[in-house]
Amino acid sequence: MLLVPEINEVEVRFISKMLSRLVGEMNAEVCDQCGKCSSACPVSKEIEGFNPRQMIAKVSMGRLDGLLKEDAIWTCTTCLKCRERCPEDISPYDVILILRNLAYRAGYSYPAGYDDFIKGVKESGFISRPQAVRGRGGVKVSRADLGLPEVSGPGDMAKFDGVIEGIIRAGK
Amino acid sequence: MMYAFYPGCLSQTEMFSCLASAREVLNRLGVGLQTMDGSSCCGYQSYRLSSPVTWKYLTARNLALAARMGHDILTNCNDCYLSFRKVGKELADDPHLKGIVDDALRLEGLEYNAKAGVCHIAEVLHDRIGLKRITEAVVKPLKGFRFATQPGCHMFRPEELAMPDGPEPRKLDELVEALGAETSDYPHRLDCCGSPMQASDEEASLRVADRKLRSVRDGGFDGIVTICPHCFRTLDAGQGGTGAASGDEGKRVPVIHYTQLLGLAMGFSPARLGLQFNMSPVGGIIDRV
Ligand code: SF4
Ligand code: SF4
Numbered sequence: 001m002l003l004v005p006e007i008n009e010v011e012v013r014f015i016s017k018m019l020s021r022l023v024g025e026m027n028a029e030v031c032d033q034c035g036k037c038s039s040a041c042p043v044s045k046e047i048e049g050f051n052p053r054q055m056i057a058k059v060s061m062g063r064l065d066g067l068l069k070e071d072a073i074w075t076c077t078t079c080l081k082c083r084e085r086c087p088e089d090i091s092p093y094d095v096i097l098i099l100r101n102l103a104y105r106a107g108y109s110y111p112a113g114y115d116d117f118i119k120g121v122k123e124s125g126f127i128s129r130p131q132a133v134r135g136r137g138g139v140k141v142s143r144a145d146l147g148l149p150e151v152s153g154p155g156d157m158a159k160f161d162g163v164i165e166g167i168i169r170a171g172k
Numbered sequence: 173m174m175y176a177f178y179p180g181c182l183s184q185t186e187m188f189s190c191l192a193s194a195r196e197v198l199n200r201l202g203v204g205l206q207t208m209d210g211s212s213c214c215g216y217q218s219y220r221l222s223s224p225v226t227w228k229y230l231t232a233r234n235l236a237l238a239a240r241m242g243h244d245i246l247t248n249c250n251d252c253y254l255s256f257r258k259v260g261k262e263l264a265d266d267p268h269l270k271g272i273v274d275d276a277l278r279l280e281g282l283e284y285n286a287k288a289g290v291c292h293i294a295e296v297l298h299d300r301i302g303l304k305r306i307t308e309a310v311v312k313p314l315k316g317f318r319f320a321t322q323p324g325c326h327m328f329r330p331e332e333l334a335m336p337d338g339p340e341p342r343k344l345d346e347l348v349e350a351l352g353a354e355t356s357d358y359p360h361r362l363d364c365c366g367s368p369m370q371a372s373d374e375e376a377s378l379r380v381a382d383r384k385l386r387s388v389r390d391g392g393f394d395g396i397v398t399i400c401p402h403c404f405r406t407l408d409a410g411q412g413g414t415g416a417a418s419g420d421e422g423k424r425v426p427v428i429h430y431t432q433l434l435g436l437a438m439g440f441s442p443a444r445l446g447l448q449f450n451m452s453p454v455g456g457i458i459d460r461v
Contacts, residue, residue, distance in 0.1 A: 042360075042363045042364050042366070042380050042383075043369070043376070043380065045383070046376055046379045046380050046383070047373075047376050071372070071373075074371075074372035074373075075369060075372055075373055075376065076368075076369075077364045077366055077367070077368045077369050077377075077380065078325075078368045079325040079329070079363070079364035079368075080325055080326075080329035080330050081325070081329070081362075081363070081364070083329070083330055084329055084330065084331060084339070091330075097220070100221055101221065101224060104221055104222055110221070111371045111372040113370075113371035113372075114218075114221050114222075114371060117213075117217055117218040118218050118219060118221075118222060120181075120213075120218070121212065121213045121215075121218045121219065121230075125211075125212035125213060126181040126184060126185055126212065126213050127181040127182075127185070127213055127217055127218055128181070128185045128186070129185065130184065130185045130186075131185060131186055133186060133188055133449060134449075135448035135449045136448055136449070136450065136451060137448065141188075141448075141449075143188060146188055146192055146446070147192075148188060148191060148192060148195075149207065151184050151185070152207050152208065152209045152210065152211065153210075153211075153212060154210055154211070154212045155209070155210050159279075159280065160212065160280075162279075163229075163276050163279050163280065164219070164223075164226050164229070164230075166276065166279075167223065167225055167226050167229055167272070167276055168222075168223050168226060170272075
């Protein structure tokens with residue numbers, strides 16, 4: 001199911017590692033489908049069909065492919081309440097984050113905003129450059145207007161990005 | 173008391189009110205803040221998706237920079253705080269990960285040695301400066317105010333990391349009470365503000381925020397106080413788009429960051445605390461103080 005055409009060897013290694021972690025977790029800790037995660041989840045209350053209990057069921061049955069294409073994995077707010085409430089010590093939160101990594105690596109769609117954040121870090125070290133911000137009165141104000149010092153970023157961006165590219169190239 | 177100050181992306185690039193008010197109040201309370209030259213995003217909101225190891229490397233890199241400065245990190249961001257704690261634990265538990273991270277750090281002449289600790293700003297205020305000294309610094313007690321609080325999820329979850337205010341958060345309430353105001357519980361206090369959903373479904377994110385804001389409005393509070401820049405932005409600026417605020421200015425809930433409220437009680441001018449940036453109606457609070 002994960003063998004999308006462009007996938008290279010490094011991706012396959014990464015995905016196998018993540019999968020074994022995911023399935024390993026599911027085997028070690030058996031979800032009894034009590035639903036405490038879903039009833040605690042603040043997103044389940046607002047979005048029909050968002051259901052961490054069902055996601056865990058799909059993972060433990062190996063039905064990952066559909067799940068990786070669902071919007072639901074991107075909708076979790078990462079609040080960790082499910083993890084707090086689960087009597088079996090399962091963490092739907094961690095499972096969802098791994099599903100996101102897998103969906104990204106498999107080339108499935110994900111919210112565009114994430115690319116902007118990564119681009120921002122590549123360019124300046126932070127998710128975006130400092131913006132001029134509008135106050136209640138409608139006037140835009142910059143950091144300097146407020147007497148705040150310049151942002152001190154990584155400095156040598158080529159070196160900073162080079163190290164990161166090295167890590168990614170090594171498939172880590 | 174000297175710290176390596178790590179405000180994180182959001183306060184540095186957009187939420188200047190969090191940055192300005194934290195600097196003002198901590199300075200006057202005798203906390204030295206050193207700028208972390210060379211620092212970057214902790215990776216939690218960026219590379220965590222595409223390359224989890226890069227996320228951990230970026231967090232470790234910031235910890236290594238602080239260690240080289242010889243200080244613990246002080247951060248005012250709940251997400252960065254979680255990232256530092258989570259990655260710190262993984263590096264302690266996983267020699268393979270630590271090896272990869274060390275190899276990458278060496279390219280910049282850095283080293284991860286777990287020497288730099290991490291403090292959330294609420295911990296510094298509550299545990300290190302202490303409530304007594306905070307009360308002593310108040311020149312305009314907030315008598316007659318009753319606030320709802322929003323500590324933010326990563327002040328108290330996950331339990332296994334022994335977060336600064338877990339598992340039943342009270343520290344933010346005590347910090348507000350130290351200024352002379354009252355606090356009380358309300359439904360959904362420990363629920364998420366909805367902020368992390370903004371990247372995927374902004375409308376749903378605002379509905380999550382709205383549930384909390386309605387509960388605060390129905391509770392008759394003077395406003396909601398938060399100590400996380402993400403919660404602050406979502407509840408404050410996002411409120412215009414939520415049902416709780418629909419069209420009716422009078423129904424909006426004032427949202428204020430704790431360091432702004434502390435600054436007001438300490439006698440700072442609203443402009444120095446960035447209160448001109450709050451989009452919710454905080455004018456009433458400012459006038460009464
Ligand atoms: S993950 Fe935990 S809380 Fe959720 S249904 Fe399974 S056992 Fe229950
Ligand atoms: S972490 Fe995600 S799935 Fe778990 S309770 Fe929070 S929003 Fe729901």
